[in-house]
Amino acid sequence: xxxxxxxGKGVSFVEKMVDLDDTAKEEMSSLSGGFxxxxxxxxxxxxxRKESIIGFDxxxxxxxxxxSA
Amino acid sequence: xxxxxxxxxxxALVVIISGVLLIRKSKNNKVILNLPEATPSIERLIKEKFQxxxxxxxxxxxxxxxxxxxxxxxxxxxxxxxxxxxSLQKGEKYQVFLGNGSKTILLGNLRELKGGYILEYDxxxxxxYNQIIIMRGSQHILEGSF
Numbered sequence: 001x002x003x004x005x006x007x008g009k010g011v012s013f014v015e016k017m018v019d020l021d022d023t024a025k026e027e028m029s030s031l032s033g034g035f036x037x038x039x040x041x042x043x044x045x046x047x048x049r050k051e052s053i054i055g056f057d058x059x060x061x062x063x064x065x066x067x068s069a
Numbered sequence: 070x071x072x073x074x075x076x077x078x079x080x081a082l083v084v085i086i087s088g089v090l091l092i093r094k095s096k097n098n099k100v101i102l103n104l105p106e107a108t109p110s111i112e113r114l115i116k117e118k119f120q121x122x123x124x125x126x127x128x129x130x131x132x133x134x135x136x137x138x139x140x141x142x143x144x145x146x147x148x149x150x151x152x153x154x155x156s157l158q159k160g161e162k163y164q165v166f167l168g169n170g171s172k173t174i175l176l177g178n179l180r181e182l183k184g185g186y187i188l189e190y191d192x193x194x195x196x197x198y199n200q201i202i203i204m205r206g207s208q209h210i211l212e213g214s215f
Contacts, residue, residue, distance in 0.1 A: 001175075019172060033207060037166045037173035054207050055164040055175045 002039040002056045009067050111142045118153045119183050133201060133211035143211040145201045147192040150176075152203060152211060153185045161205060165190075168200030179203065 006013050016024035018036060028040050031052045041053040043064050053060050061067065111132040116122065124130065124146060133143035133152065143152030150165050157163065163179040165188050176195070179186035192198075203211040 039175060059160040
């Protein structure tokens with residue numbers, strides 16, 4: 001659902017499988033407060049800020065990436 | 070006055086005083102039963118909220134515990150997640166996750182219905198996923214396990 005949405009909007013992304021990648025799992029855990037639910041998105045913005053999103057929050061993704069609905 | 074008369078008066082006084090004391094004691098010994106009021110079950114509260122909603126008695130169901138410290142109750146069957154939760158701000162969603170002990174995956178968003186929230190799903194696609202988590206943003210709201 002999330003991947004399809006990002007692809008549809010032409011947004012490039014790197015997919016990490018947290019159940020297979022311990023480093024990614026630790027990174028996600030530290031960013032999400034220990035919650036390991038997927039999908040989990042980390043968005044690196046041009047100004048250097050990083051924003052994380054638990055689940056699929058289309059509104060927040062659109063807002064952060066300036067995507068039109 | 071003869072000794073007999075004095076004794077009779079004394080006995081009469083003892084009987085009267087004893088009677089008065091007994092009556093006072095019985096008035097003070099009121100039995101007060103502080104029986105706790107029955108707490109309505111979450112299922113009953115949900116049924117009252119969602120008038121007309123059918124939750125089959127024989128369906129496997131769990132009550133969802135509020136872990137947020139705020140308001141809200143919920144119940145889940147193997148085909149529905151039903152919750153009475155506070156209204157959301159614009160753009161917010163209540164997201165439902167399923168967990169199986171090692172994986173937690175997004176099931177979908179609750180949708181508004183009759184002033185509450187509901188999500189229908191097909192549990193046959195999620196065998197082994199017995200945990201339900203409802204989140205608002207990064208905040209855990211309701212949780213429960215089959």
